[in-house]
Amino acid sequence: MTAKNDSAYDPSRAGEHLRFVRRIYQMRTLGLGFGFFAVGGVLYEHGASWWAWAALFGNGFVWPVAAYFIASRSRDPEFSEYRNLMIDSVLGGVWIAVMQFNVVPSALLAVMLSADKIGVGGWRFLLRTAGAQALACLAAWAAFGFGFAPHSSMLVILACLPFMFVYPMAISSAAYGLARKVVRQNRQLALLSRTDPLTGLQNRLHWDDAASATMTHCARSNKRAALVLIDVDRFKDINDYHGHQIGDAVLRRVADVLQRAARMTDTASRIGGDEFALILMDTDADSAQAIAERLRRAIEDARFDDTPELRCTVSIGVAGTGARAYTAAMWMRHADAALYRAKQLGRNAVAVAEE
Numbered sequence: 001m002t003a004k005n006d007s008a009y010d011p012s013r014a015g016e017h018l019r020f021v022r023r024i025y026q027m028r029t030l031g032l033g034f035g036f037f038a039v040g041g042v043l044y045e046h047g048a049s050w051w052a053w054a055a056l057f058g059n060g061f062v063w064p065v066a067a068y069f070i071a072s073r074s075r076d077p078e079f080s081e082y083r084n085l086m087i088d089s090v091l092g093g094v095w096i097a098v099m100q101f102n103v104v105p106s107a108l109l110a111v112m113l114s115a116d117k118i119g120v121g122g123w124r125f126l127l128r129t130a131g132a133q134a135l136a137c138l139a140a141w142a143a144f145g146f147g148f149a150p151h152s153s154m155l156v157i158l159a160c161l162p163f164m165f166v167y168p169m170a171i172s173s174a175a176y177g178l179a180r181k182v183v184r185q186n187r188q189l190a191l192l193s194r195t196d197p198l199t200g201l202q203n204r205l206h207w208d209d210a211a212s213a214t215m216t217h218c219a220r221s222n223k224r225a226a227l228v229l230i231d232v233d234r235f236k237d238i239n240d241y242h243g244h245q246i247g248d249a250v251l252r253r254v255a256d257v258l259q260r261a262a263r264m265t266d267t268a269s270r271i272g273g274d275e276f277a278l279i280l281m282d283t284d285a286d287s288a289q290a291i292a293e294r295l296r297r298a299i300e301d302a303r304f305d306d307t308p309e310l311r312c313t314v315s316i317g318v319a320g321t322g323a324r325a326y327t328a329a330m331w332m333r334h335a336d337a338a339l340y341r342a343k344q345l346g347r348n349a350v351a352v353a354e355e
């Protein structure tokens, strides 16, 4: 089986495991359904007994449903499904022997069962299942008297055709679906790793990149940008007096005000506990000061439903990408110095760095 075993069962991933079982159920129903005709062509030519037909019918149409029920009701569906896949290989080995190695359906069965295993558990899983398949094939060959009739007639080839065409396409389609899902999830992960979960703004990680990219862009295209650094005044007191939940609501409100002010080309980030940054593209320091003043007033005017008496203010430092800022770090230092001055002015104020 795979590297995992029953004791490694993780209940928190039960939904994911059930999806896996459902996916394999669809593939098994399709593969064994068409496989029935591939093997059936040989049984027909051999004038097989009714029990051979009953066994083939059971494997082709009853086993997929039984395997699904066994796996989906198991305590560990994923482990159980891997066991079912092993049983698929063993049964495939038996049918190859029963067909006396009729070359086209035997090769088809071996290839399709191998492709399945690689898709689900990689080469290691294939090696294990292929070993079990070979052993089962040998045992059945001995049990049925070592019959060997490799020639495939036109009837047998025709009976194999639907399996030959439909199943590889189903495997490719499933692989394509999975690949697209991985790409989607990677995009989501990249987004999450750059998003602040409390406010939905960009986080510090993204901010560092955005600030450097803006500096480079401005230097190359001779454009201007302004950095607006915002810090909530006496936020510790808000937390201490009203509690962290209200503190969080204040941070979300500040973020909301910034998001509304930001244009498509601007970047709003939460870069620290109660510290925010807004990069305004194509904006000089004077215009940025006016925008900062509007932000300051909007936050001062904000009211909170749960605590109507709460007043919240911010101090803001503004710095343009003037001659004194060559790097993002320098730009940040200038804005920080301006913010410090705004705090010194008594808070709830805007200060602009000297150009």
Ligand SMILES: Nc1nc2c(ncn2[C@@H]2O[C@H](COP(=O)(O)OP(=O)(O)OP(=O)(O)O)[C@@H](O)[C@H]2O)c(=O)[nH]1
Pocket: 198, 231, 232, 233, 234, 235, 236, 237, 239, 243, 244, 245, 246, 247, 248, 251, 272, 273, 274, 343, 347
């Ligand atoms: N509610 C809440 N509080 C946070 C969060 N992150 C940081 N803080 C708190 O934010 C407070 C920041 O306070 P300080 O940096 O001391 O500054 P301040 O009280 O705003 O004082 P001044 O900036 O000088 O006006 C600290 O008490 C942190 O515990 C958060 O996600 N939620």
